[in-house]
Amino acid sequence: MEALLRKEIPSIPEPEVREEMLVCKDLRKVYPTPKGDYVVLDDLQLKIHQGEFVSIIGHSGCGKSTLLTMIAGLNEISGGKIFVDKDPVREAGPDRAVVFQSPSLLPWLTALQNVMIGVRQVFPTASKAEKIEICKYYLDKVGLGNDFDKKATSLSQGMQQRVGIARAFALKPKVLLLDEPFGMLDSLTRGELQDVLLEIWQKEKITAVAITHDVDESIFLADRVIMMTSGPYARIGDELTIPYPRPRNRKDVLEHPDYYDYRAYLLDFLNH
Amino acid sequence: MKSKTIKTLRLLGLGFIEPLIRxxxxxxxxxxxxxxxxxxxLPLISILLFILIWHGGARALYNSEASARIEKARVEQGEAAAKEMESCIASGDISCQPNTLPSPVQxxxxxIALWKDHLExxxxxxxxxxxxxxxNEQRAEQGLSEITYTGRPSFLDQIGTSLKTVAAGFLLAMFIAVPIGIIIGLSDSxxxxxxxxIQIFKPVSPVVWLxxxxMVVKTMITDPSMDKSFIISFISVGLCAMWATLVNTSMGVSNVDKDYINVAKVLKLNIGQNIFKIILPASxxxxFTGLRITVSVAWMVLIAIELLAQSPGLGSFVWxxxxxxxxxxxxxxxxxMFVIGIIGFLLDRIMLSVQSFMTFNKTTA
Known part of the structure; x- marks a missing residue:
């Protein structure tokens, strides 16, 4: 097992030569409670490179969602710093698009309008036709080519999350943050959406961070799986590089001879 | 065609006819x-039952007052007067009819009389x-105001006036309560x-508002050509009725789903976009629930206010x-009473239809 993890991987360039896109330095998150401070994250260090797909795995309540919302700028940073493309994170912004666990579509708008509201913010100078073009392109990519004008409420959960993915990619963000994006879906739909996500990511190559507590999902999606220790005082416990070539195919990944070793390694970490 | 009719009926709140159409x-x-x-x-049966009980009750009251009158005549003026009173009541003569709860027929x-009066x-x-x-044509050429009919208003005219007052009061309430509610809802402090x-003024009686x-209108408006009693009554109606909308708007705005707020933050919407694209549609x-309460409160207090302000309308008609x-x-x-009740019901229905037309429906997901 140790030998496997130290194996040279020719398909992935050396991390050092690639630009760092997302850096967390000495990151700390404290929630004040009447009984004193509750330290969720402490002394957390994380570096994610340009174009890398990272998944973060950990027990529920370990603070992985807290970490993601802090990167997104939706949650205050108690100590340390987060840099996105060398700029420190101060507030939320469209350069860090978020796919939320619940689709969070605006129910009074159609699928297209839900994507449009973001596109309008990011491409203010584009013409109306160009903006519609962008929205339609991404909705088409997530398989909603025939449902542009459907109200968000008339779409199924899985379809709503597809719109959520389209909305995030359409922002052309520097970092894509996925907060347990498929947690509320049944396993069949989840598999479908993982494929959709990887397919569109393959084209855009946006740096992506996905929170998950599903071991298989974390392996299938990511170049690197980051394991967080259980809170309080959670930090990065270990990490695992997944060297499978892209574009990935679910069948190939599952049948890969190393797959169950990776899986066992992650489960072993989570069970301790 | 059929499904379209059913849809329209549902929107109008006449859904109970739907099974008949199907x-x-x-x-x-x-x-x-x-x-x-x-x-x-079933509702029809209950209505008939209600009329039946009403009829019985009215008759019982009528009989009890009739016998009281006869008894009184007997005590005060003797047996002959009592006999006379009895035959007078039985003859249906207006001068001696017991004055009590009228029966459905009356x-x-x-x-019918009111309707004829209106036609007249x-x-x-x-x-x-x-x-x-x-x-009037000549006067218009000379730049003078028209001569208008100044006779007694009919019952229907009174209804019209009341509706006008309530509409003005409702609009006033809406234009005060919704913007203030949004502003208050946006900020915790x-x-x-x-x-x-809000807590102190909400329960204040319509009479006090009036x-x-x-006090205020009397000093502010000195122009005698303005309809002071109308102004006073519609402002009072508005002030009485606006609280429900104010409270509901501020509650709706302050309780917008956190996910939507996060979306707005990630997209960096400015305050205007945030209010009109996210907060307002979400709340x-x-x-609308607040506005519906406002309409029914406005209609309810209107009668009392018209009665006191002596402005024409259903309230003064009753008085x-x-x-x-x-x-x-x-x-x-x-x-x-029935007209007031039915109009109140219709106003509520109208609001409900507008609401279901205007707002998104979460439950259809």
Whole structure:
């Protein structure tokens, strides 16, 4: 097992030569409670490179969602710093698009309008036709080519999350943050959406961070799986590089001879 | 065609006719027959039952007052007077009829009388208009105001005036309460600082509002050509009725789903976009609930306010009939009661239809 993890991987360039896109330095998150401070994250260090797909795995309540919302700028940073493309994170912004666990579509708008509201913010100078073009392109990519004008409420959960993915990619963000994006879906739909996500990511190559507590999902999606220790005082416990070539195919990944070793390694970490 | 009719009916709040239409269309006969019985026939039966009980009650009251009158005549003037009173009551003579709760039949007659009265007054108005048409043309050329009919208003005119007042009051309430509600809802500190004001003024009686408005309007408006009583009553109606909308709007705005707020933050929407694209649509259902309460409160307080402000309308109609004490006054008051109730119900239905048309429906997901 140790030998496997130290194996040279020719398909992935050396991390050092690639630009760092997302850096967390000495990151700390404290929630004040009447009984004193509750330290969720402490002394957390994380570096994610340009174009890398990272998944973060950990027990529920370990603070992985807290970490993601802090990167997104939706949650205050108690100590340390987060840099996105060398700029420190101060507030939320469209350069860090978020796919939320619940689709969070605006129910009074159609699928297209839900994507449009973001596109309008990011491409203010584009013409109306160009903006519609962008929205339609991404909705088409997530398989909603025939449902542009459907109200968000008339779409199924899985379809709503597809719109959520389209909305995030359409922002052309520097970092894509996925907060347990498929947690509320049944396993069949989840598999479908993982494929959709990887397919569109393959084209855009946006740096992506996905929170998950599903071991298989974390392996299938990511170049690197980051394991967080259980809170309080959670930090990065270990990490695992997944060297499978892209574009990935679910069948190939599952049948890969190393797959169950990776899986066992992650489960072993989570069970301790 | 059929599904379109059903949709329209539902929107109008006449959904109870739906099974009948489906029945005529030959759809699921048994189920729709049962539904029709439940939704349309049962209410009809209960209405008949209500009229029956009313009739019985009115008759009991009538008999009790009639015997009291006879007894009184006997005690005060002797047996002969009592006999005379008895035959007088039995003959249906207006001068000695017991004055009590009118029966459904009497109310129906009063309704017919009011309707005839309306036709009569409309005819008079028409005649008057024809008569002064030429003079009015001349006056218009000279830049003078028109001569208008100043006779007694009919019952329908009173309804019209009342609706006008309530509409003005409702609009006033909406234009005050919704913007203030949004502003208060957006800020925690504003909400806490204004909460005491809302809590104290919300339960204040319409009568007190009327007096307050009267104090202010009396000094502010000195132009005698303005309709002071209308202004006073619609402002009072607005002030009484706006609280529900104010509270609901601020609650709706402050409780917008956190996910939507996060979306707005990630997209970096500015304040205007945030309010009009996210917060307002998200809180529309609650705002409309508030507006619905506002309409029904406005209609309810209107009657009392008109009565006190002596502005024309249903309220003063009821009061005048009560003071008048004519033979059919009581019956006319009951007619007014039903009219008030039905109009209130219709206003609520209209609001409900507007609401379901305007707001998104989360439950269809």
């Amino acid at each position: 029945l005529i269309g030959g759809e699921e006969q048994q189920k729709n027959l049962r539904l029709f019985f439940k939704q349309a026939l 109310v129906y007659h009063a309704y 007054i409309s005819r008079k108005k028409e005649e008057f208009r024809d008569k002064v048409a030429e003079t 504003l909400r806490t600082s204004f909460n005491w004001l 007096l307050l408005v009267f 529309l259902p609650l705002i 005048e009939e009560f003071q008048n004490g004519a033979n059919d006054s009581n019956a006319k008051i009951i007619v007014a």
